[in-house]
Amino acid sequence: MNSFLTCIGFIFLSLTLSAQKQVPDIALKTLKKQNVQLANVLQEADYTVLSFWASWCAPCKRELNTISEVYEDWQKDYNMQLVAITIDDQRMLSKVPGIVSSNWWEYVVLSDAELALKNALNIATIPRTMIVDKDGNILYDHNGYKPGDELDLEAKLKALNQ
Numbered sequence: 001m002n003s004f005l006t007c008i009g010f011i012f013l014s015l016t017l018s019a020q021k022q023v024p025d026i027a028l029k030t031l032k033k034q035n036v037q038l039a040n041v042l043q044e045a046d047y048t049v050l051s052f053w054a055s056w057c058a059p060c061k062r063e064l065n066t067i068s069e070v071y072e073d074w075q076k077d078y079n080m081q082l083v084a085i086t087i088d089d090q091r092m093l094s095k096v097p098g099i100v101s102s103n104w105w106e107y108v109v110l111s112d113a114e115l116a117l118k119n120a121l122n123i124a125t126i127p128r129t130m131i132v133d134k135d136g137n138i139l140y141d142h143n144g145y146k147p148g149d150e151l152d153l154e155a156k157l158k159a160l161n162q
Contacts, residue, residue, distance in 0.1 A: 022136040023050065026117045028085065028110040031097050038117070041108060042134050045081040047160060049153065051107075052118065052128040054088050055095045060127040061103070063145040068105055070150070078157040080131075082107045087118050087126065131156055 025039040042048050051067075053060030064084055067074075074080055084107045086096050093113055100109050112118055121128075131140040131153070140156045142149065 021138045021141075023130070023132055023138060024117070024120045025136065026112075026120060028112055028117065031100070031109055031111065036110065038110075039136060041083055041110070042132060042136055044108075045075075046079040046134065047081075047139070047157060048132050049080060049082040049157075050128075050130045050132060051082060051084045052112075052123055052126045053084055053086055054126060055086065055092050055099055056088075057126050059145040061099070062147075063127050063129070063149065064105060064107070065103055066147070066150050067153075068103065068107075070154070071106060074154065074157065078161050080157055084109045085112050085117065086110070087112050087115060089113055129153060131160070 023038060023042075025037055027035045027037055028041075030036060049067075051060070051064060053064060067082060071082060074082075084100075084105065086093070086109065088096055088111070090113050093111055096109065096111070100107075125143055127143075127145045129140075129142045129145075129149075130138050132138050139160060140153070142153070
């Protein structure tokens with residue numbers, strides 16, 4: 001009986017681990033229109049915050065502006081990076097470089113103008129913020145932004161580094 005329960009426990013554990021959601025390895029574009037594989041970008045730090053945003057989304061820009069104030073510290077303290085993924089279409093994409101430079105964002109900014117990653121992750125609303133590890137496992141997933149959400153994000157990063 002004990003071996004039966006142990007076997008059931010292992011099966012449950014493997015199903016739970018395999019059910020962990022991952023970001024797919026999709027090709028995105030830099031603002032200079034170069035293709036990059038998301039899996040390669042994730043290798044740059046222990047943890048990557050993916051922030052889905054658009055030029056027309058005021059809460060998205062507020063979140064990215066707020067995080068930019070502490071970003072350098074977070075990079076050092078949590079060995080993380082932030083990748084801001086714009087879902088602007090081709091027509092609106094021309095506004096993105098100006099927004100990035102005028103806000104002094106030091107993030108990696110990638111374009112998902114074809115919405116391949118957005119659709120693969122079933123993202124319905126933005127801003128959408130995720131923490132993923134080097135293997136693309138989604139460790140944290142949050143919809144929307146209100147002041148103070150960045151504190152929750154930092155608490156998750158801190159917990160992951162302990």
